[in-house]
Every structure is written in C-alpha cells, then in structure tokens.
Amino acid sequence: MHSKPWTDRRMENIVGNLLRAGVLLSALVVLSGGVLFLMRHGRSPSDYRVFRGEPSELRHISGIVRGALKGSGRGLIQLGLLLLIATPVARVAFSIFGFSEEKDWMYVGFTTIVLAILLYSLIGTS
C-alpha cells in the first residue's frame, strides 16, 4: 500500500538523492585511496607518456575489490571509480522499478534495454 501516489515527481526526487549519495560516496573512497597511494608512492617518479595498460587486478571488478580489501591505495581508488560508474547504472535500475510502479510497461522495456547495455559494458567486455 502506498500512502502517496507514485508519480514522476516522486521518482525524480529519489533519483536526485541516489545520484548525490553515489557521487559523495565514490569521492570519499577515491580520496581515501588517494591519500594512501600518495603516502606510499608520492616520491616515485611519475610517467604517463607511454601507454602500457593497467595490470589485470586493476581492470576487473573482482580484482579491484580484492585489492581494495587488502588496503591497496590503487585498489581503493579503482573501487571509488567503479562506484562512480555504478551510480548512473543504479539510477537506470531504479527507474525500471519506478516505471513498473506507474505500470508504464513500454518504458520498463526501454529502461531494461539501457540497463542491459550498461551491464554488458561493465561485465560482459572483460
């Protein structure tokens, strides 16, 4: 039972809060990883002239989470970036729920397509 009718306005409010929380959380994780990284590697030489590609533990979700749990600065930064990428994905996932509450099945369909593309990019391409 809903006390208030489910409307676009209400959905937009929740989406706004979701986005703000996602950005704030990921910024905090990136910042804490950055502090660790700079404390440990601040004096090493820096060079991004040549593209080498990142090692596999910084490319894939499982490796990133493992690195972050071990307290690796780089791993924590990647985890924060991953959260930032996940924020719009969560927004899209929530919209599926919102449109289904409005019984707008056409838009449930459209939103599901967008979510599938996003998940494919994040998980399917590794």
Next chain:
Amino acid sequence: MNVLEFSLLVGVSSLAAGFLGALTGLGGGVVLVPLLTIFFHVDIRYAIGASLISVIGTSSGAAAAYVKEGFSNIRIGMFLEIATTLGALLGAFLALHVPTAALAIIFGLVLLYSAYLSGRGQPIVPLDDHPDPLATRLRMNGSYPSLSGPRDYYVHRVPTGFSIMFGAGLLSALLGIGSGAVKVLAMDQAMKIPFKVSTTTSNFMIGVTAAASAGVYLNRGYVDPGLAMPVVLGVLFGALLGSRLLAHVKTRSLRIVFSIVIVALGIEMLYKGFSAVM
C-alpha cells in the same frame, strides 16, 4: 616530476577545468584531454579514460540538482539513452583500434566546433504546438515550470533525434567527453524541445552515456588510478564550486575567454595529430 607533484598539478588544473566548465556551461571534459596530453604529456588513451570517469561525476552531481527542479524529462532521456549507450559501446570498441594521431585530429575538430557553437549563442527555435503522433505514442510530451505556471511542450522528429544521439554517444566514448553540445543540438534543433528542458535532460543523459563506455575502458586497462584520482576529485570539486557561483557572476566575458582557450587547444591538438602522422 614525482607522483606527489604530478598529482597536485593535475588536481589543480582539473579543478580549474571543472570550475570554468560549470560556469560557462561548456563542460570541463572538453579541455581536460588536451590539457593532460599537451601540458602533462599523458598518453591520450590514459587521458580519455580519466576524463570519461570525471564526466560521469559532474553529470551525476549536476543532474541530482536539476532533476529536483522539474525541468528534465525522464522519458525523453531514457528513450534516447538507448541510442547514446549503443553509440558509446561502438565508440569504445572503435577507440581500441583507432590510431592515437587520428584521435587527436578528431578531438581538435570537435574543440573547434564546440567553440563555434558557443560563440554563435543560443539559437531561437520556434516551438511547435502540434503534437507529433510518434512522440505522443512514446509519451514524451511534457510541461516545465515557468513564471506563469507550468508550460506544455510537444516533442518532434523522434527518429532524427535518435540518430543524432547515436552519434553523440559514439563521440563521447571515442574522446572521453560528455558531448553535451551535440546532445543539446539534437534535442533543440531536431526535436524542438525547449532549451531549459533539453540542457537539463542532456546533462542527465551524459552520465549514463559515459558509464556505457567507461566499463569497456576500465576492462581494457585505460583507467589508471594514479591519474584518474586527481582528475576526478579536481573536476568534481571545481564543478561544485562553479555551480555554486553561477548565480552570482556574469558569464558572458568568461565564455568568450574560455572559447578562445578551446580554439587554441583545438589547433594544438590538430597540430599534434598531424605532426604524428607526417
């Protein structure tokens, strides 16, 4: 340069880019990649990876504010995101095979075009009051708050807008930018959506579009934490400051200065690209 000095310098530059991008409405992403490649000698692939993620941050942060004001149209956004995310996916795969010199040249052209668009100012598009059958079936028509109460609008030429959006997604993924200018163009000119609605909806879509290619970039090792950390934090903080100040400053002269910077960076990117080819 050691890692600490590099991070601080990149962080401050990204902050400035995010700040000016938010103040002028041109977006910080468009100057970020040239800044990193020209002044910090970062390989363009690392620069694009870092820029793309910062674009997600600024878009989500700004969209959080816009969405509550009631201007953005969640249905138009969601429908067109099918086009932008598909385009972004294609762009991300293309980027893995396009030579970096070609990326620099395309980037230079896009910079010059953005400067041209912002110099031309906001085009006045007459709004069409006749409902379009396809847009009506897709439930895209809406209303937005104005001083004299809610104003209704009708959306037009959905297929044209959809195709342009595919291109916008492709460009965003290929260059690591929001390509908000192209998105607004599709919605203003082709679909006849009111300016305020199209800008906020476009901003709303940029994060989702960038997320579609960021996954591919991350999985292919284009996202370096040491570079992305100062870029993302700097741009986010700069954009936040910029949007807070927006109501209190005159942005006209700032827009002109920023446009000149964009032209200079565009020429430099073209030079960089062509000199690598020859």
